Amino acid sequence: MGQTLYDLFGVARDCDFATLKKAYYARAKCCHPDLYGNSAAKTEEFKVLVAAFNTLSDPELRRRYDLRLAASEQPVAGRDSLLGSEADDILEELIVGNHAPPETSLATLMADLAKTEVFVTFREGRDHYEHGRMRSAEHCFYYVVGRSPGNILYRIFLARAHAARRRYRLAFREYRVALELGRLREPPLAMERIRQEYERLYRRRHPLFHWIFGLFRPEPSRFCEDASDAMVRQLNRSIATQLRKMERENTRRLE
Numbered sequence: 695m696g697q698t699l700y701d702l703f704g705v706a707r708d709c710d711f712a713t714l715k716k717a718y719y720a721r722a723k724c725c726h727p728d729l730y731g732n733s734a735a736k737t738e739e740f741k742v743l744v745a746a747f748n749t750l751s752d753p754e755l756r757r758r759y760d761l762r763l764a765a766s767e768q769p770v771a772g773r774d775s776l777l778g779s780e781a782d783d784i785l786e787e788l789i790v791g792n793h794a795p796p797e798t799s800l801a802t803l804m805a806d807l808a809k810t811e812v813f814v815t816f817r818e819g820r821d822h823y824e825h826g827r828m829r830s831a832e833h834c835f836y837y838v839v840g841r842s843p844g845n846i847l848y849r850i851f852l853a854r855a856h857a858a859r860r861r862y863r864l865a866f867r868e869y870r871v872a873l874e875l876g877r878l879r880e881p882p883l884a885m886e887r888i889r890q891e892y893e894r895l896y897r898r899r900h901p902l903f904h905w906i907f908g909l910f911r912p913e914p915s916r917f918c919e920d921a922s923d924a925m926v927r928q929l930n931r932s933i934a935t936q937l938r939k940m941e942r943e944n945t946r947r948l949e
Contacts, residue, residue, distance in 0.1 A: 711821035751817040753824035
């Protein structure tokens with residue numbers, strides 16, 4: 695078997711997040727392109743490093759990677775979406791609240807280590823959450839929500855940490871804020887999985903009230919997006935992206 699992502703950082707496969715983070719910072723400082731006159735070779739090396747950290751710092755991606763290592767297969771990234779699609783999740787986590795420039799990528803976003811503090815703290819919180827350290831997870835999620843109050847993913851995980859610690863009132867509040875933020879996005883995010891998560895928690899916490907309220911609430915109509923609707927939604931996003939690019943180009947010309 696060739697070099698693994700763990701070998702890249704020089705850490706053991708069972709290393710904790712703190713060890714991984716320390717190794718990442720040390721390696722990133724040694725191969726940062728800015729230190730080598732934007733060398734093409736160092737740029738590629740740094741991109742590999744960033745991609746490796748992205749996989750190992752995400753509990754779900756790391757678990758899938760470990761399974762594939764055990765089966766001697768090539769790692770395949772992928773995870774369940776919370777906001778509607780994996781692309782939505784990635785953009786939310788990496789862009790919203792991290793003050794990324796308009797034309798950005800994973801590598802350029804993480805190039806300035808000072809600007810990745812929020813992102814890395816969120817990943818640390820997810821690691822605590824995955825291993826049942828809810829008090830520490832809650833602390834990390836409080837921090838990132840305070841720095842990036844408009845980030846939906848940060849609020850969802852803070853809600854989950856609150857719920858795990860039976861702080862239901864706070865959990866309900868964070869779920870409601872997350873859903874409202876999603877509704878205000880253009881185009882709006884469906885977030886059906888999070889709505890169901892919120893309703894399950896509410897039913898568990900207030901079973902009698904939920905049953906009585908359900909007697910007087912009409913059954914909501916279920917909307918199923920067909921292929922044409924999905925295509926239109928994706929097209930609208932592409933158009934909006936192109937319009938923003940054109941606007942930036944026009945602004946640069948005027949300058």
